[in-house]
Amino acid sequence: MLFNSYVFIFAFLPVALLGFFVLGARGRHGGAVAWLGAASLFFYGWWNPPSVLLLLASIGANWFLGRILAGSEDGRRRDLLLAAGVVANLGVLGYYKYAGFLIATAGELSGLDFIIADTALPLAISFFTFQQIAFLVDSHRERIRYDWQTYLLFVSFFPQLIAGPIVHHSEVLPQFRAPETFRFSRVAFAMGATTFFVGLFKKAVLADQVARYATPVFIAAAKGAKLTLIDSWQGALAYTFQIYFDFSGYSDMALGLALLFGVRLPFNFDSPYQAANIIDFWRRWHITLSRFLRDYLYIPLGGNRNGRIRRYGNLMATMLLGGLWHGAGWTFVIWGGLHGLYLVINHAWRAVVPARGGRPVRLAYRGVTFFAVVIAWVFFRAESFDAAVHMLKAMAGWNGLVVPLSLAGPLDLVQPLREMGVRVGTLTLVREARVFALLPLLFLITQLLPNTQTWMRLREPGEAAPREAAPRVPAWRPSVGWALALSVLVAAALIAVNGTSEFLYFQF
Numbered sequence: 139m140l141f142n143s144y145v146f147i148f149a150f151l152p153v154a155l156l157g158f159f160v161l162g163a164r165g166r167h168g169g170a171v172a173w174l175g176a177a178s179l180f181f182y183g184w185w186n187p188p189s190v191l192l193l194l195a196s197i198g199a200n201w202f203l204g205r206i207l208a209g210s211e212d213g214r215r216r217d218l219l220l221a222a223g224v225v226a227n228l229g230v231l232g233y234y235k236y237a238g239f240l241i242a243t244a245g246e247l248s249g250l251d252f253i254i255a256d257t258a259l260p261l262a263i264s265f266f267t268f269q270q271i272a273f274l275v276d277s278h279r280e281r282i283r284y285d286w287q288t289y290l291l292f293v294s295f296f297p298q299l300i301a302g303p304i305v306h307h308s309e310v311l312p313q314f315r316a317p318e319t320f321r322f323s324r325v326a327f328a329m330g331a332t333t334f335f336v337g338l339f340k341k342a343v344l345a346d347q348v349a350r351y352a353t354p355v356f357i358a359a360a361k362g363a364k365l366t367l368i369d370s371w372q373g374a375l376a377y378t379f380q381i382y383f384d385f386s387g388y389s390d391m392a393l394g395l396a397l398l399f400g401v402r403l404p405f406n407f408d409s410p411y412q413a414a415n416i417i418d419f420w421r422r423w424h425i426t427l428s429r430f431l432r433d434y435l436y437i438p439l440g441g442n443r444n445g446r447i448r449r450y451g452n453l454m455a456t457m458l459l460g461g462l463w464h465g466a467g468w469t470f471v472i473w474g475g476l477h478g479l480y481l482v483i484n485h486a487w488r489a490v491v492p493a494r495g496g497r498p499v500r501l502a503y504r505g506v507t508f509f510a511v512v513i514a515w516v517f518f519r520a521e522s523f524d525a526a527v528h529m530l531k532a533m534a535g536w537n538g539l540v541v542p543l544s545l546a547g548p549l550d551l552v553q554p555l556r557e558m559g560v561r562v563g564t565l566t567l568v569r570e571a572r573v574f575a576l577l578p579l580l581f582l583i584t585q586l587l588p589n590t591q592t593w594m595r596l597r598e599p600g601e602a603a604p605r606e607a608a609p610r611v612p613a614w615r616p617s618v619g620w621a622l623a624l625s626v627l628v629a630a631a632l633i634a635v636n637g638t639s640e641f642l643y644f645q646f
Contacts (some may be wrong), residue, residue, distance in 0.1 A: 139185035141334075142635050143342050150181065151395075154296075158399060162320025171287050171321050174399065179292040182261070189260045193294065196230065198554045200270040201389045204277040220278045224271055234259055239466035259515075261644065262300045264463060266293050268430055269304050275434060276307060288314050293499035297395035301388050301643035303406035303426035309599040310401065319400040328616040329594060330397030335628045336590050337390025341641065342634035346385035348580060349639075350375035351517070351573050359532075360525040362370070366540045368531035372573060377519045378512050379580040382411060384642045385424070402599045405591055411511070411584040412613045414503040416480040419511065427463075431456050450485070465645070469526060473518040480510055565590045587611065 139146050154177040161170040183190040202221045210216045232240075244250075270293060274281060284292070284307070293299075293313050313319050357371025358365060365373075389407040398402045410422035420428045436456045442449040454475070461474015514529070520526035531537065542552070589634075590596070594614040614620055 139181050141395070142338055142390070142639075142641075145636060147632075151398075153177075153526075155398060159320070159322045163322070167320050168287065169499070171291050171314055175287060175294060176295040178291065178299060180278050181296040181373075182294060182299060184259050186258070192230075192260050192263075193266065195294050196227070196266065196270065197290050200227070200274060200293075201284075201286060204274055204289075204556060205283065207274065208281040208283050215280055220274060223274045225617055226468065227267050227271050227274075231263055234263055236462075242260055258637065259645075265302050265304060266299065268463075269293060270429075272304070272430060272434060273307050282307065294395070295401075297392045297399075297401075298403055301385075301392075301641055303389070303392065303404050304424070304430050305403065308427075309404055313401050321400070321620050325616055326397050326400055329596065329614075330394045330606070332394070332614060332620075332624060333397060333590055333594060333596070334394030335624065335631055337387040337392075337394060338635070339627050339631040340383045340390065342387075342631050344580065344636065345387055346639055348376050348383070348576065349380045351576075352380050354531070356519055356521065356525065358519040359427075359528040362524070362528060364537050365528065365532035366537055367532060367535050368540065370529050372577070373450040373576050374512055374516055374529065374533060375581075376573070378515050379577065379584070381515065381519075382584060383580070383643055386589070388641045388643060393457045393591070393596065397596075402597065404598050405596075407589065408591075409584070409589045412504065412506055413507055414500050415507055416477065416484045416510065417508060420477070420481070427460070431460050432439065446480040446489070449483045453481045453485070457481065468523055469517045472523070472526075473514050476510075476514045480514075535600065581605030 139150060141147075157173045157177070158170050161167075161173055179193070182193060200223065203219060207216055207223075210219070210273065212380075218364045261304055273282075273292075281355070288311060291314055292307060293306070295305075295310070298305055301408055341514070352373050355365065355369055356377065358369075359373070365559060387408050389405075392406070393403055404426055406425050408422040410419050413419035413422055436452055439452040439455060440448055441452060453476075457478030458471060459474070461470045461472070464470045515528045516529045518535075520529060588611065593611060
């Protein structure tokens with residue numbers, strides 16, 4: 139079941155909300171938790187009912203092991219149990235997500251033709267596996283205990299189950315025990331509904347529409363087509379904005395859905411294309427994944443405690459594994475390696491060049507960062523290494539420049555361009571002149587407008603007061619005026635939902 143579907147918006151969500159708050163109003167908090175847990179399992183099973191068994195088995199095994207870790211006094215036994223739990227979780231993830239990739243790679247290296255069984259990838263397995271590994275590590279460190287029903291809801295809570303955020307137990311589990319969570323709040327409901335529909339607009343109206351200009355280009359690259367400079371940059375930039383608004387939209391919808399139930403999730407997306415360097419980019423893009431990789435991989439590897447060279451090696455290892463987490467393919471490994479290299483260069487630059495400069499310097503840094511991110515996205519999206527190379531060659535002008543007639547004609551530039559030696563003609567892939575207005579518009583949106591949590595002054599779990607913010611548009615408040623203004627956005631989003639598509643992060 140997709141957030142951006144009518145069955146979810148008009149059937150599943152109202153029933154889940156009604157049951158939760160009716161039980162909560164009667165003081166049956168345990169029943170409300172059980173109801174929301176059951177609704178979350180139904181939501182997950184809508185895609186593939188047998189996969190619920192795997193999710194339940196994972197939840198049950200990790201909860202039981204967490205109880206043992208919290209109750210054991212034998213340090214060596216606890217260490218062994220933790221190691222076994224982590225290995226078991228990674229083993230299940232590896233079997234479903236990476237077995238085919240590893241077997242295919244072994245076959246290529248050995249020249250043998252291995253038979254690979256076709257195994258469906260369980261939805262969200264990467265997310266709920268990482269979330270539970272963090273829980274086991276913290277159970278080993280802190281001896282934390284939660285009852286079975288609350289833990290089940292912590293893992294399966296449908297707003298964040300499929301594509302994050304990867305939630306830490308201390309952020310959410312206490313909220314499922316707090317009495318105020320089960321009391322209906324009109325303000326929280328208004329904030330949640332607004333955030334949800336802003337995210338739906340980003341997904342259905344912006345991401346899905348710009349995808350029409352990205353997909354044909356990458357398909358052509360996979361087939362080895364000779365792309366022109368404009369073709370290739372159209373595809374690369376269109377995908378750059380597609381994944382931005384797709385993931386930003388999902389993150390907003392997850393935050394909004396949780397707020398409807400009185401729960402605050404951690405922020406997972408913070409205007410990453412406004413980052414002035416790659417270090418800052420990874421503090422803004424998929425924030426909770428970056429946090430997990432830092433706390434449970436980079437720091438245990440040694441972090442920055444053992445000298446500069448070791449630090450750079452730890453950064454590279456972390457990003458390579460982060461790339462592999464996104465997908466079982468060499469293109470994802472290369473994408474992670476590129477970002478690892480970017481981070482190494484960024485840290486080395488900081489060690490040599492003082493961090494100062496005026497606004498022009500900051501804008502230049504932001505431009506370089508954006509360019510580096512676009513280049514890396516080519517590998518992330520391409521269907522193969524060869525397809526990515528085709529794209530990058532074309533983006534470098536390898537196949538020449540052809541200005542589309544649809545652009546040059548209305549501007550009376552056909553003859554001047556031909557006199558300059560530039561070809562003017564009909565491009566195979568750039569068929570609509572409006573793409574030349576759409577892509578700059580989306581760029582300006584990502585650069586100038588505040589993100590949803592800033593605009594609405596949302597706060598993260600544990601923050602006592604709303605975030606202080608100075609948004610570049612009037613701050614949201616629960617009022618009739620804002621409701622009327624946003625109704626246009628809601629209508630556009632609901633109309634666009636007619637052509638539903640999965641979120642990009644569902645495949646990870």
